[in-house]
Amino acid sequence: MKKMSVLLLPLFLLTSVFSSVHAADKxxxxxxxxxxxxxxxxxxxxxxxxxxxxxxxxxxxxxxxxxxxxxxxxxxxxxxxxxxxxxxxxxxxxxxxxxxxxxxxxxxxxxxxxxxxxxxxxxxxxxxxxxxxLRQVHLTSKQQSEGSRGFLWKVENKGNTVYLLASIHHVPEGMYPLRPEIENAFQAAQYLGVEVDMSTVTPEQLQKQVLELGVYQDGTKLKDHISAETYKKATAFLKAKGMPENSFDPFKPWFATQQIMNLQVAQEGYHPEAGIDNYLIEKANKAKKPIISLETMESQMQMNNNFSDALQERLMLQNLDPKSVTPPSPDVGIDYLNQIWIEGDDQDLLEFTKPTGWDAEYYKGLVSDRNVGMAEKIKGYLNGDKKDTYMVVVGMLHMLSDQGVVSLLEKEGFTVERQ
CATH class of the missing domain: 3.30.457.10 (Copper amine oxidase-like, N-terminal domain)
Structure with a gap:
């Protein structure tokens, strides 16, 4: 399948806003x-x-x-x-x-x-x-993928425990339940921490943020901000999907790119609704387990919106026509990312998350800056005086490398144990 670096972008549920803006009730x-x-x-x-x-x-x-x-x-x-x-x-x-x-x-x-x-x-x-x-119900088989390992760490301090689980936002059929150590860690946790708890965000709130940050407010359109060749590729993509060729016109490149990616992965049988984050959020809601967001929907959208026009166009092109642009990140596909997670090999993940091979602006905004904020939140949980247990689930891109959450916690003196 196509190689899509933007699979690493957060806000993987933005397809719902795009659909609500462009489609009548389905x-x-x-x-x-x-x-x-x-x-x-x-x-x-x-x-x-x-x-x-x-x-x-x-x-x-x-x-x-x-x-x-x-x-x-x-x-x-x-x-x-x-x-x-x-x-x-x-x-x-x-x-x-x-x-x-x-x-x-x-x-x-x-x-x-x-x-x-x-x-x-x-x-x-x-x-x-x-x-x-989208008014869609997705049913997926619950049989566990044989040998599916994933990435789980445990940190303890002052009677507090944090389980760190590396997530992947789009998963294939048969991923659940997760291996017993992960499921047991979730059961033991009193709180679930995620990047953003989208289950608490209303469609109205989400659409408001997209209109503020993902839509041009000055009367210009997408074609006014990207090259004619890139715009031509975007309209060709929409036409091939049976959608109006001007569907992306109101949107900035970062938001249009998110929609391209979501349409592509759905065609390959991957659905964000079934991602590891959502799987655990749903379980936490059913168990009435409190959910904590490490970031906000606004901060994630602002991060995407702050990328330069040149980077936003390169990210769009990497999805539309990967051979036409220098990749802003390692040029791998979703199948490869899922394989890394299933095998749970730290060295493979470390190799992928090294800054080498990434556009410096992209890596700083998407990875290293956010890692610092996540690590600070986790430090707060570990230094609390209530002796609580947390499971914190964030994208696997954020865990390893010298600037990863695991490394940042170790540099602060915490002992992080692989589970």
Missing amino acids: ALSVWLNGEQLQFGKSAPIVEKGVTLVPMRSLLEKLGVKVSWNQATRTVSGAKEGLSLSLQMGSTKATANGKTVKLDAAPKQIRNVTYVPLRFVSETTGYQVDWNPS
């Missing part, structure tokens, strides 16, 4: 491991915040064997030791032998049986992620 869609499910004329519906979908179409796609008891109006399903049972009109159901209460009861509409999507999917072994702006 019909709700359901995606299974990157492929959109088709329900024919019986479209999914949402009632009181619960997504209901045609039962038979869904269960067959999930590989669930279905049985129907007309006398009790009960549907049952089984798959590889997993089982469920639902009764029409009832909010009581069974999930793998346990009785549970549903948020919405199964129902029939024009002779089609509808069932709660999240309950059925999670019971039969799938992770469920919802993108409200």
